[in-house]
Amino acid sequence: MRPMPRAVKGLACLLGLWLLAPFVAGMVRLGDADWSGVDRAGLVRAAGVSMASAGVATLLIGLFGIPLGYVLARGRGWWTVWLGGVVQLPLALPPLAGGVLLLFLLGYGGPLGGLGLSEHFGGIVAAEMFVAAPFLIIAARSAFAAVDPVLEDVAATLGHRPGAIFRRVSLPLAWRPILAGLVLAWLRAFGEFGATVMLAYHPYSLPVFTYVAFGEAGLPAMLPVLAPTLLLAGLLMVAGHWLTRPVARGAAPRMAPLPLPATRERAEASPRHLALAIHRDLPGFTLDVTLESRTRRIAILGPSGSGKSMTLRAIAGLEDVAGQVRLDGGDLSPLPPEQRAVAYVPQGYALPAHLTVARQVTFATDCVPERAAAWMGALGLEALSGRYPAELSPGQRQRVALARALSRRRVDLVLLDEPFSALDAPLRARLRREVLAVLRGMEALTVLVTHDPAEALAMAEELVLLDGGRVIRAGPTADVFARPGSELAARLLGAEAIGDGVMLPDGRIDLGQGVGLLVRHPVGEGADLPPTGTRVRWSARPYQIRLAKDGAYPARILWRGTVRDGQRPTRLRLGDAELEILADPSCEADGACRVTIDPGCLQVWPAA
Template sequence: MRRMPGAVRVLACLLGLWLLAPFVAGLLRLGDADWSGVDRTALARAAGVSVASASLATLLIGLFGIPLGYVLARGRGWWTAWLGGVVQLPLALPPLAGGVLLLFLLGYGGPLGALGLSEHFAGIVAAEMFVASPFLIIAARSAFAAIDPALEDVAATLGHRPGTIFRRVSLPLAWRPILAGLVLAWLRAFGEFGATVMLAYHPYSLPVFTYVAFGEAGLPSMLPVLAPTLVLAALAMAVGHWLARPVARGAVPRTGPLPPLIDRAVAEAPPRHLMLALRRDLPGFTLDVRLDSRARRIAILGPSGSGKSMTLRAIAGLEERAGAQVRLDGRDLSPLPPEQRAVAYVPQGYALPPHLTVARQVRFAVDCVPDRAAAWMAALGLEDLAGRYPDALSPGQRQRVALARAFARRNVDLVLLDEPFSALDAPLRARLRREVLAVLRGMQVLTVLVTHDPAEALAMAEDVVLLDGGRVIRAGSAAAVFARPGSELAARLLGAEAIGDGVVRPDGRIDVGQGVALQVRHPDGERADLPPPGARVRWSARPYQIRPAEEGAYPARILWRGPIQDGQRPMRLLLGDAELEILADPSCMAEGACRVDIDPACLQVWPVA
């Protein structure tokens, strides 16, 4: 047990003792109990009435209260808050006041008095439902609200309709708290007195019988009467505790070697045509993304909070209030719900329902192809984990399960990947990135990848979209965007760190000071599309792209050499007028004059704002 503050332990024990004290006091009076003066037949009949009415009331509360809890957890707007307040009103009322209100409704002369519930078994059930419902509804609302919405979203993109998602995802994940709420509702209904005695004095329930027995025989008759109450309540709590016991999942297995996803080269799939016009207005933020791309793979980069994941969700049809127009190869997807968009969606965190094994996760899609699911499980090394649950998997294994689930579908037009490799260690990330890219190249799908990693975007995507503040600041082919970011913000999003100033020369080179002029070439090998001669520009190269070399093209000076880290030596050098932080080979020359090489195709250039 973890250590606890002493004051917390003392306060907890004091309240526990106070709750236990009445039971101890009752046990001390066992010798005064009048066991012979109790009408056992009437007591048994009253106990039967309470058990039957509480059970029926709890059944009805569960039938209607669980959906109400879900509505309160997922609903939005003033009406949800108002309804949530109404649900809690019976808790704030004295039980007798609740009984009076029920008489106004169900008693003789009331709007529903013709139903004849007063002084009837059905009246007891009605009274118990009124006072006990909040316990189940509040528990269900809290349970549904605690479920990660991504689990339901992914289920929708896998072809499941809302009713199926509720039955197969939401309800199984919420059942433990709901079960606790049902037990509390049953106990509250079983012990209800105030509302029952006002609405349905007859037939006697156990609490009403206890009240009557006390009035006739006094305190000595109470222990025999309370005995069945305590026994039944204890049994109900024991059953609830047994049903809600945790299930052992097993230990997290070691990650073994990952088999290759493909065993031969595949032909590149033809390009797809994606047109987006997305807009969503939120307090303090507006998403406004417009894009027209004819690429197989698109990467979306941007800082946190720029709208990357929201864009992906809008494409999948999960942003209900987004004004979204999505067209793929001329087909308008905008009117279609998520389950009809043929989307393979892998969100951040992978959204694996914790109550499903690996095998059931991979086969969860409505249009899953069993043979394809089995092939993906084998290719991703998941066969030995088929019976495991997500909490017994490593992050890398969960990522593979999410990918297998997405790719096991029969009909997929869009693959949406939201930071799919972020939770993996560097070697596994690089391996899976290469393997998944090889698979995507052979699929007739459009892939949209959200990432923070510029190298990942350059390696996997044909087109790159840069987002900032919910708007596109640069879009185009990956080579063009990386070479000409258009602004310093875009360059930094693309990983630019070594940045300097320069002036465009008539011969197309960049004068960076001290007589140094950098050669610039577009990645396709042609001359760079630079601003006119005389224009001031900013330029950048990645730290590892500036390489000290004895026969280098440009003179420079090493100002500082740092200690070796991860097989590279950080250095600061002066190139022209710019002081640059670079990463060099550990055996690099000492401080002082040197020469450096920079691949002209690696230079990024943009106009000064």
């Protein structure tokens, strides 16, 4: 644990001492207490009234205040801001002023005077609710705001309706701060004097009884009254601390990483037809995606902020967009998320912290227990069934999220939002292979969002490139990689070594200085090349241009960098193009060389 700054500790201790000092002073004067003049029966009645009224007030505050806190946390618009300000008004008022306002409302001449709450136990409860409610509402709002909305979104895609999501996800995750707010509200209600004395002087609550005792007999008679008051408050504070303490689950036992299970190859299922026409306007950004695809696995690739995740959420029904989402001719747009039969795995996996692995996997409303057990076994999760998300590695969390999504009775769409982005490279490669093996042969259509071209190439049959909320290229994955259509698309696909040229009749690109770069294999392919004479741009990845003594193309090394990770950055001239490549550490010094480039790895597009 890192040490705290001395100034911070000093300031904290000073305030703590100031808060403790009055209690110490009172304890010192207990010997002066006049116990003989105490109305013990009245004291017991007053204490009972305060405890009962504070309890009733806290129950009512919880019943109405917890939903209000949720509304304030999730609501949007001016009315939410206005309502949040109204909630805090009682904190800004002196308690006596609050009591006067309550008299205007509940007094004999007020609009609700007929309820008869003035000088009544109900009036004490009403006054305590008015002054104590903000403590619970503010705590609930902060607690619900800290709950990731994605957890609620995933619960919706698993078939849960809004009420069930609130009860099973939002409330359990926010419960401990809310419980602390309830304790604070009870304490504030228990000690309320100003509003109570204005609205309901009788029956005596403990604060009013204390005030009356002071007026009649002075300080010596106050001490016997303060002692039980402090005792009750202290007991409740201890109970509140015990109820709201963090639950120490302990660290997960150290275990060797579970091996990924072997999977059997299955025949590919028939294609599914997905048609998108979605539009949404946001400040500074417009999503406008039109797409039609007949395949089993689609990857959406694009830079950060291009609209990839929003598109995926629109398919799941989690974004309010205009347009249509159609699957095999059926329109999903009117359906809420819980009725779309989607298996949604968001970034971060969205595993509620209060559920064990076993409960996570069976969380869907239409979960098939036998299927959940089968997926837990297939993904190596059986030994983890009693663990919580905090006790899992990123790879294990990823597998839990996948098993949860696939354990439903019916899944038509598998939506994966950058499922491997948080993993290290070796684990990412292993899980990529594992997930691909799971997806093959499934009846569902898979849509994968990624910013990694290699991931898209490995997992998708069709590829969609997004930029600025619009589709800039779509088609079979191999075709998109080979013919990106524009330099922007090529760079999204990882192009780094880029040159210019002119198409020749034999499927080569004239790079200048007599170098003709072969783009297609001699037989069959290449019908989609730009016409002869077209000025084009071309690219290859740095590691795809290799130095070789028997290489097909003459080149010249211009510069050699320092070896990094077993490779030497090298700049060379090929025709009129200067390219950055990654060469073997032992490559020759500057000068003439030869290079080889696989025609199948080249990307070609018309120059702008």
